Amino acid sequence: MDIRELKYFTQVAKEKNFTVAARNLHISQPALSKTIKNLEHELDIQLFDRSDKEIKLTEMGEFFFIQADGILQAFDSLKGALYDKSKLNKGEIIVGLPPVIGTSIFVNVLTSFREKYPDITLHIVENGAKMVEHNLQKGLIDIGVVISPVNEQQFEYIPIMKDESVLIVHENHWLSELESVTFDDLREEEFLLLDKTFMLHHHIINRCVESGYKPNIAFESSQWDFLVELVAQNQGISILPRPILERVDTPHIRTIPFNFPPLHWDVGFLLNRDQYVTHVMKTFIDHSIKLVRQSTS
Structure with missing residues (x-):
């Protein structure tokens, strides 16, 4: 499991649609579906309920989404801090x-x-x-x-x-x-x-x-x-x-x-x-x- 997979998962969870999420991520829909399937296999849990037209998070998927979203926010903050530190007294x-x-x-x-x-x-x-x-x-x-x-x-x-x-x-x-x-x-x-x-x-x-x-x-x-x-x-x-x-x-x-x-x-x-x-x-x-x-x- 890596940051890329977490980004893909959270995008699908937010959009509740693989096609829209794939468009936002600039990847193909089959590639996105495969990544999510591999993530579920690695974790040995089902993250999405695909039985209806609109996909939904499972109970474990809801829990995983909260944790994943927090990790991504912390990751973005870390990148921003490192970028900011490297620029020192430059910026606006x-x-x-x-x-x-x-x-x-x-x-x-x-x-x-x-x-x-x-x-x-x-x-x-x-x-x-x-x-x-x-x-x-x-x-x-x-x-x-x-x-x-x-x-x-x-x-x-x-x-x-x-x-x-x-x-x-x-x-x-x-x-x-x-x-x-x-x-x-x-x-x-x-x-x-x-x-x-x-x-x-x-x-x-x-x-x-x-x-x-x-x-x-x-x-x-x-x-x-x-x-x-x-x-x-x-x-x-x-x-x-x-x-x-x-x-x-x-x-x-x-x-x-x-x-x-x-x-x-x-x-x-x-x-x-x-x-x-x-x-x-x-x-x-x-x-x-x-x-x-x-x-x-």
């Missing part, structure tokens, strides 16, 4: 990155990574955290970058950095006199928020609801710098990650932290559970974590 990676995180902490990461690993092609797909999760689940990206919390039953989360989101108001706003604020202080305010594709949007809504009210959202945008400009025009208040605001040189705004509990802004990588992490992916993850932690320490 697709990263889902929310614009807010990209602007605040990943500009230097992406630039230095391209310089250090010129043979790795890096593709960036910019979306809010909710869309990053969707694209990762669908296999459209290799790695996502999001803010926690995340569904850790579905995804693996690797922390990168910890920070907080803060309130920004116009310098003439009554809240600008406070050293810190609570969400209860914002009950009567007009909110200018990142849209629903951003995890921060949902965190803010949840904190307002926990404080006993539904926020009055005057405007939503996917552009954080546009929200800052609106606040500078005294059109409402906004809540944004502190690292972003360190890059802002807009006059007439005041930044105010939240009182206990703070509004955490914890950034991390997101992977599908049981996903094979290639050498290229691991290289990008390690490089990013090292650089971000150096820049924030």
